[in-house]
Amino acid sequence: SRLSNVGLQTPNQAQLLTVSSSSIVKNATLNPLFIQPGVTDKSIYDWTSINIFATNTGDAKAEVYNLEVDQKILTNLYLQLGWAREDFDQRTSNSIAGPTVYIDTNIKRIDGAQNPNFGRPFIDLNAPIDFYRPVINENYRASLAYTFDPRKQSGWTKWLGHHRLMSLWSRQDLDNRDLRYFPVVVSSHSWTNDRNKISSVAQQFAITQRFYLGGTNGSVSTDPGYARTGTYTYPVRWGRPNGNGTYTWIEEQATISPELHQTTSRSRQTIESFSVALQSYFANERLVTTIGLRRDTTQSSTTVPLLIDPATGLLARGNLNVFAPTEKNSGDTKTFGVVAKPLPWLHFFYNKSDNFTPAPARTDLFSSPLPLPVGNGRDYGVRFNLFDSKFIAGLNWFEASSDNARGTDADIFVQRTARMDEQFFSYWVGNVARQRLGAGVSDAAVAAEAAKIMQLPRNVTPREQTSLGTSTVDARGLEFLLTYNPVPNWNTKLTVGQQKAVYSNIAPQWDAWAPARVAIWQAAQDGDGNRFWTANGVPTLGNSQPGGWYELNINSPIKLAKANEGKSARLQREWRANLISTYRVIEGPMKNFEVGGALRWQDKAVIGYLAGPADADGIVRVLDTNKPVFDDPITQFDFWAAYAFKSKWLSPRVKSRVQVNVRDAFESGGLLPIAVNPDGAPSAFRIVDSRQWFVSLTFDF
Secondary structure, eight states: OOSOOTTOSSOOHHHHHHHHHHHHHHHHHHOTTOOOOOOOOTTTBOTTTOOGGGGOEEEEEEEEEEEEEEEEEETTEEEEEEEEEEEEEEEEEEOOSSOOOEEOOOSBOTTSOBOTTTTOEEEEESSOEEEEOOEEEEEEEEEEEEEEOOTTSSSGGGGGOEEEEEEEEEEEEEEEEEEEEEEEEOSOOTTSOTTOSSSTTGGGGOOOEEEEOSOTTSOBOSOOOOOOOSOEEEEEEEEEEOSSSOEEEEEEEEEEEEEEOTTOEEEEEEEEEEEEEEEEEETTTTEEEEEEEEEEEEEEEEBOOOOEETTTTEEOSGGGGOBOOOEEEEEEEEEEEEEEEEETTEEEEEEEEEEEOOOOOOBOTTSOBOOOOEEEEEEEEEEEEETTTTEEEEEEEEEEEEEEEOSSHHHHHHHHHHHIIIIIIHHHHHHHHHHHHOTTOOHHHHHHHHHHHHOOOTTOOOOTTTBOOOEEEEEEEEEEEEEEEEETTEEEEEEEEEEEEEEESOOHHHHHHHHHHHHHHHHOBOTTSOBGGGOSOOTTOTTOOHHHHHIIIIIHHHHHHHHTTTSBOTTOOOEEEEEEEEEEOOSSTTTTEEEEEEEEEEOOOEEEEEEOOOOTTSOOOOEEEEEEEEOOOEEEEEEEEEEEEEOTTSOTTOEEEEEEEEESTTOOOEEEEEEEOTTSOEEEEEEEOOOEEEEEEEEEO
16 A cells, blocks of 8 residues: 555654655645755754765776977977877766655555565665766877067068967867666566567566665665675566456566666767967067967767667667767857057956857757857956056956857756657557557567657657757856955955856757657557556656656746746856965964965855746646745855975975865855745755865975
């Protein structure tokens, strides 16, 4: 019995949490935008001493090689050659990603036996994935620098100033492998398909690990430890229906092994660049100009999808060496800058650029290539240098824009939409296709029937891993710098910055794709009239239904993002300031002693929005961008003290230094809200570390 407290005599914490979880499931339909807040009660989960993510592990290794050659060809002509290679291997085991702690609310097990774990908190490892990501990054470069200085020559050429002409050729070759492994039942059973052990239908019968985190009082008292990886054999007990409401219980051994996941891929990218720049000095260096031009050419390709080997039922590795056609793109970046020094203590500057960003090949939801990012920017300002450089101040303004920008929220919307088809819908459709065709049909017949139900465009396969979206990003702001050194051994520096970034034209790829797909998802139903949109038991969705998951994770966020176009982005802190001061004792008994401190301040940020108007059925499905919720500004203090000395027990030429730092000195730790529900109550938190102490000892030979 799910979500029940029948048979218990005395209410305890586990019962109360069980009833609470029942309310959450019920309210998910009535309040689709509400998110169950994270646990903040230390009596339930003391997040300061127990780490639920402890089961995640990883290691990385890098080998770096470098070679440089410098050659003076002429007195004013220099050549530099360089080569570098990095071999990077990373292995991670992501058993838990964003864990939800559940309470075991089943009084009995499925075979009718009493459940000894009733009331205990646990986490499920629904799809632990191990990653192996080797990367080979090889770089070549050659540069020439030529100086032309006629100032000491006789004749009119001495008035031409002096100039530096620089050229650079570079090439970068990247080979990225993204090998993903997930647990697969590799032993043969009546409930497995030996010809296809990795499909979404096969994963309906996956054996997952559950970690209990405490006793029957519902409180978390231990971390999950390490998840088992590798090949293991487990005892399995399952019920075969007899057709009269009874089951025959069967016990057998099942072997689980980590095998390649469908999202495994490999990519190659080559970026070749040639640039030339001319820097010129005129009027006794009171006027300096810089002109630059760079041509970037990028070639990239990704492997074709892995295929299932019918002999093993697993993915064959052969296609990790079979690449789709190479995509080639090129573009130019142009820069211009000028510095004017009308007075020795007064400088003005201006810079402008039109840029092109080489990027790997990616596709939209229609499997069409994404356009490459392009942009432009400019910055200008003034700088003062007074009192023999004791007082230096500068102020500059900047503007930048980027079209077809990647790495924004548009990626999330597009990838989650691809997941709807690639994972959720394809799993449900596979079951429906088998239901329609009956037992004994071939895999090809099931695939053909599934394709009719999915109704994807011809030659289009949405892939969460390679599908991205684009946006237009515009940013502008200012930076102020003040350096004050009243004496050589006392240095103070103040920086103040303001930046406001706004987004527009968010995910046009999603606009073209989603409406038609949503209509298909909503209309799809099985032979009994059960709709996909309201289906239960879809893997990786937990208690959610596809329609509810879509509303919470895709539709509502993208509506909010589009309504917020042209406004400040969420979690953006518009203003920042940093003040740092250091004093060094240069004489007396405290000579070589140093003390310092820093103040770091950040402006408030939008962490969410209140509810918008309700729909006709009384349910709120949109947030109101005109009702933002802000967090508080952040102020932090750092302090340090150091002492420099020469060790008598080492060589007198060895300089030593011991330093003690305290970071965020007045912080005692806690939780910082980073998101809110539509009623303004916090729904997600970030753990803030208390003050941190560091001690370092350095030797300078």
